[in-house]
Structure formats: C-alpha cells, structure tokens
Amino acid sequence: MGFGETVEIAAPALAAGIMVALIHAPMGIEVLRRGIVFIDLAVAQIAGLCVVLVNLWQPEPGWLQTQGIAASAAIAAAIFFRWVERKFPREQEAIIGSCFILAASLALLALAGHPQGGEEIQHILSGQILFVSWATILSFLPLFATAFGLWFMVPGIRTGLPFFLTFALVVTASVQLVGVYVVFASLILPALAVNAIAGRKEGAAILCGAGATFAGIVFSVATDQPAGPVLVFTLAVAAIVFRATLAIRKIR
Amino acid sequence: MNKTLVSLTTVVLAAGLIAPPPAHAEIRVFACEPEWAALAREIGGDKIDAFSATHAGQDPHHIRAKPSLIAKIRRTDLLFCSGAGLEVGWLPLLLQRGAPARIQPGKPGYLMATDHIEVLEQTTVTDRSFGDVHPEGNPHAHLDPRNLPLLATVLQQRLATLDKINAEYYRDRAANFTAAWGRRLAAWEVRRSALKGMPVIVHHRTWSYMVRWLGLREIASLESKPGIPPTPSHLSALLQTVRTQPVKAILLTPYDPTGPADWLHGKTGIPIVTLPYTVSRDAGPGALARLFENMLSQLERAHGIR
Numbered sequence: 001m002g003f004g005e006t007v008e009i010a011a012p013a014l015a016a017g018i019m020v021a022l023i024h025a026p027m028g029i030e031v032l033r034r035g036i037v038f039i040d041l042a043v044a045q046i047a048g049l050c051v052v053l054v055n056l057w058q059p060e061p062g063w064l065q066t067q068g069i070a071a072s073a074a075i076a077a078a079i080f081f082r083w084v085e086r087k088f089p090r091e092q093e094a095i096i097g098s099c100f101i102l103a104a105s106l107a108l109l110a111l112a113g114h115p116q117g118g119e120e121i122q123h124i125l126s127g128q129i130l131f132v133s134w135a136t137i138l139s140f141l142p143l144f145a146t147a148f149g150l151w152f153m154v155p156g157i158r159t160g161l162p163f164f165l166t167f168a169l170v171v172t173a174s175v176q177l178v179g180v181y182v183v184f185a186s187l188i189l190p191a192l193a194v195n196a197i198a199g200r201k202e203g204a205a206i207l208c209g210a211g212a213t214f215a216g217i218v219f220s221v222a223t224d225q226p227a228g229p230v231l232v233f234t235l236a237v238a239a240i241v242f243r244a245t246l247a248i249r250k251i252r
Numbered sequence: 253m254n255k256t257l258v259s260l261t262t263v264v265l266a267a268g269l270i271a272p273p274p275a276h277a278e279i280r281v282f283a284c285e286p287e288w289a290a291l292a293r294e295i296g297g298d299k300i301d302a303f304s305a306t307h308a309g310q311d312p313h314h315i316r317a318k319p320s321l322i323a324k325i326r327r328t329d330l331l332f333c334s335g336a337g338l339e340v341g342w343l344p345l346l347l348q349r350g351a352p353a354r355i356q357p358g359k360p361g362y363l364m365a366t367d368h369i370e371v372l373e374q375t376t377v378t379d380r381s382f383g384d385v386h387p388e389g390n391p392h393a394h395l396d397p398r399n400l401p402l403l404a405t406v407l408q409q410r411l412a413t414l415d416k417i418n419a420e421y422y423r424d425r426a427a428n429f430t431a432a433w434g435r436r437l438a439a440w441e442v443r444r445s446a447l448k449g450m451p452v453i454v455h456h457r458t459w460s461y462m463v464r465w466l467g468l469r470e471i472a473s474l475e476s477k478p479g480i481p482p483t484p485s486h487l488s489a490l491l492q493t494v495r496t497q498p499v500k501a502i503l504l505t506p507y508d509p510t511g512p513a514d515w516l517h518g519k520t521g522i523p524i525v526t527l528p529y530t531v532s533r534d535a536g537p538g539a540l541a542r543l544f545e546n547m548l549s550q551l552e553r554a555h556g557i558r
Contacts, residue, residue, distance in 0.1 A: 130317035
C-alpha cells in the first residue's frame with residue numbers, strides 16, 4: 001500500500017472522525033456538567049429501536065426514510081428527556097440510564113422475531129468508520145456544521161430544550177458514522193480531560209478530541225487494526241495525558 | 253510543530269504500509285472466505301496471488317473493517333465469495349469504498365459461488381418471522397465437495413478471461429484438479445455409504461450441503477429459527493425429540509456459541525462434534541481435500557465406525 005493510497009483510505013475516516021470530535025468536545029463538557037453521561041447511549045438506542053420497529057411494517061426502507069424515522073425518534077426522546085430534567089431533576093440520570101436499557105431490551109425482543117432488522121440496528125449502533133464514504137460525510141456535514149456554528153454563536157442553544165434537540169440530532173447522526181462506543185468516548189473523555197480547568201474549556205477539549213482522533217486513525221492504518229476500538233483507546237490515553245499534565249502544572 | 257507532525261505521520265504510515273508487490277503473480281484474487289482462496293490457489297497456481305478476508309475461526313457473516321481490507325479490494329482483479337447473502341453485512345460497503353469497476357456485480361471479476369451451483373433452501377417466502385432466512389438460499393456451498401469441480405471450471409473460465417496469456421495454464425490446472433477430485437469423490441463414496449442415515453443435530457443450518465452429500469439425517473437444529481438463539485420452549489421440545497430417538501452427534505462450527513450444545517450434551521450425553529468449517533487462511537494445495545478427510549474421520553468416530 002503506497003503512501004498516496006494510504007491517505008486515500010484514511011482520509012474519509014479522518015474527516016468523519018474530526019467532524020464528530022469537533023462538535024462532541026464542547027457538547028461533552030455540557031453533558032458532563034449536567035451529569036447525564038448516558039444520554040447519548042439512550043438517544044442512539046431509542047433511534048435504533050424505532051428504525052427496527054418501522055422495519056417490522058416495511059422491510060428495506062430507503063435512506064431518507066430511515067433518517068427521517070431516526071431523527072423523529074431522537075427529537076421525541078429529546079423532548080422527553082427535557083421534560084424529565086424539569087420534572088425529576090434529581091433522578092434524571094437514573095431515568096436516562098433506564099431508558100437506555102429498556103430501549104436496548106425492546107430492540108432485542110423485536111429482534112427475536114425479526115432478525116434482519118437486527119442486522120440493521122447492529123449496523124447503526126456499531127458503525128464502521130473505515131467504510132464511511134465521502135457521500136455519507138457530505139450528507140451529514142450540513143447538520144454538523146449548523147450545530148457547531150450555533151453552539152458558539154448562539155449560546156442559548158446550550159440550555160433547555162434547544163440543547164436536548166441539538167444533542168439528539170447530532171448523536172443520531174454521529175452514531176451512524178463512527179458507532180456508539182466512539183460517540184460515547186469522544187463526548188465524555190475530552191470533557192473529563194479538561195474538567196479540572198477553571199476557565200473556558202472548549203478549546204482544550206477540542207484539541208484533545210481532535211488530536212486523539214487523528215492519532216487514532218493514523219495508528220489504526222499503520223497497525224491495520226479496526227478503527228473504532230483504536231479511537232476509544234487513543235481518546236482514553238489522550239484524556240489521561242491531558243489530565244496528568246494539568247495536575248502536574250497545578251502542583252508546580 | 254505542524255511540519256514535524258506531518259513528517260512523523262508520513263514515516264509511520266510509510267513504514268507500516270509499503271509492502272512489496274508479489275514477485276510474479278499476475279492476477280490478484282480477493283476471497284471472502286478461506287475455502288475460495290484455497291480453490292483459487294489450486295487453479296491459479298503461481299500466476300495468482302490469493303488473499304482471504306476471513307480466517308477459519310471467524311464467522312463470515314460479521315467482520316470488522318480494517319484498513320488493509322480496503323487497500324486489498326482496491327487492487328483486486330477477481331473477487332471470489334460465497335454470495336447468497338453471506339457477506340451482505342460488509343461486502344457491499346467494502347465494494348463502495350473505491351473498489352474498481354472490474355470487480356463490481358455483473359463483471360467477470362465478480363464471482364459468487366452460489367450463482368453457479370444448485371443452491372439449497374432457496375425460498376420465495378419473504379416473511380421474516382421465519383428467522384434469518386436468506387431468500388437467496390443457503391450460502392455454505394463449499395461443504396458439498398461435488399460443488400468444487402463445478403466451481404473450478406467457472407473459476408478457470410474467469411481467470412482465462414482476465415488473464416488471456418495464461419489461459420492454457422489455468423485450463424490444465426483445472427483439468428488436473430477436477431480429475432484428482434473425481435478420484436477422491438470415488439474414494440469417499442465408500443465412507444459416505446457407511447455414514448448414510450446417521451442422525452445428527454446441528455447448531456445452525458451451516459451443514460446443510462454436507463448433510464445432503466452424506467445423506468445424514470438432520471433431526472433438528474439448536475437454533476429455533478436460523479440466526480436466532482434457541483428459546484426455552486424450543487429447547488424443551490428438542491429434549492423430548494432426543495429422548496424418543498437416538499442422535500449420534502451435535503454438529504458445531506468453530507465459531508458457533510457452545511452454550512446450547514453444552515446444555516443439550518449435559519442433559520443427554522450426546523457428543524458434541526466441532527467439525528472444521530473451512531481451511532486455514534493461507535491453505536496450500538491439498539488443503540481442501542484434507543478438510544473433507546478430517547470431516548469424514550470425525551463423523552466416523554462419532555458414529556462408532558472407527
């Protein structure tokens with residue numbers, strides 16, 4: 001494999017990974033601040049469940065239809081979680097976690113009579129970042145660009161219902177690009193890495209997330225390992241290194 | 253800093269990836285499963301370079317995307333897979349990622365084994381409540397050895413189309429392989445008749461081609477529906493069945509989960525026989541024949557013949 005070809009293979013994965021990392025880093029800080037780290041798993045699982053349920057009625061839906069169903073489910077979940085936040089603020093995380101388990105189990109039950117819908121949900125949840133094509137990236141780019149722009153230009157989006165809606169739509173898209181493990185890792189680990197910083201954390205979190213994604217894709221291509229698990233690993237290492245560096249600086 | 257990073261990346265990538273091309277191979281074969289790589293080596297000899305995307309212990313239904321797979325598919329001249337939906341979870345995605353036009357469906361470089369043999373368990377039923385039924389039929393076609401000469405012929409024709417200069421070479425090798433295989437089939441015929449009617453339980457419908465070839469009696473499958481883990485009621489019905497009629501073995505592939513088989517073995521003492529499903533990834537000449545030899549010996553032992 002020549003260098004040019006290597007770049008060609010890695011480039012779409014790198015683009016998808018960086019795109020996801022850019023928006024996840026600031027969102028992850030907000031998620032961590034609110035103490036609702038399982039919300040991404042819950043939203044992704046609910047979207048996946050709805051795709052399966054619709055498959056029961058109509059096998060092999062088109063791309064647009066699948067996206068429409070997933071997005072509607074994500075919006076419904078967002079509205080529900082916002083309501084939970086206001087109504088049961090102290091039990092919010094417990095309810096979100098339970099929703100994740102419930103949606104996952106319902107998907108398994110649907111899967112029991114309906115195995116090929118299971119392939120669909122497994123695909124949505126696992127994501128194969130190396131197989132992502134430029135066309136797929138371009139189709140999700142407007143959503144990511146809008147969310148990223150709004151996040152920094154319209155601070156109101158970080159609160160209340162707008163936060164839940166933006167978050168749900170972004171996560172539903174990024175799960176399909178990079179899979180649920182990388183979604184969780186790229187949200188929470190950069191946020192953890194910079195959590196001890198007193199002032200503004202977004203820049204540092206983006207640096208951590210994007211840097212780890214870059215290193216992860218390079219490492220995956222150089223060692224020929226599946227990219228998803230490698231990304232989770234490099235994100236974890238980056239978070240530990242960041243956190244340790246910050247702590248050492250503080251002591252001095 | 254940026255420059256250092258870029259050059260560092262270059263070094264890492266270059267060191268890890270620039271592999272020398274094979275010395276004299278002309279045709280690069282990408283096989284989805286080891287058995288097709290082995291068959292390609294039998295027919296293509298040193299004129300081809302065959303690579304298998306999966307190895308013997310791996311369920312070919314599911315594989316993870318690795319960078320080298322994308323690199324391999326881009327320089328492939330002949331794609332050789334089972335088809336019938338076996339690779340549906342990953343091959344279409346891989347073909348989208350910059351695979352050349354010469355190996356896309358319909359081209360001579362696109363060879364699906366199940367397009368060229370009599371496929372078992374084809375169904376027009378589209379009701380998915382029947383389980384993980386591929387309407388295209390059962391894809392595990394290499395497990396009937398009578399299919400291999402048929403596929404050797406198709407493969408030889410494809411290789412001759414893609415590499416006209418060596419057409420003669422492929423024809424000779426295919427003829428030799430088919431003749432030798434015919435002698436083996438004749439020798440196995442004797443052992444086949446001894447195994448005829450042997451009652452077995454399978455885990456998944458993986459073994460249907462072998463079961464038909466040997467005339468085994470498939471009493472039941474552990475999965476209640478293909479691809480779906482057994483339900484409690486299915487297992488208890490299975491237990492009833494087994495108590496009323498003798499079963500000689502529970503047949504598994506190396507990648508099947510062993511839980512249900514262990515459970516049934518614990519209740520009934522029926523031996524579990526894990527048959528090799530395929531050859532090793534870099535199998536050389538003769539490996540396919542040894543696969544069937546090994547399978548037959550294991551079945552004979554379970555049947556109490558040897």
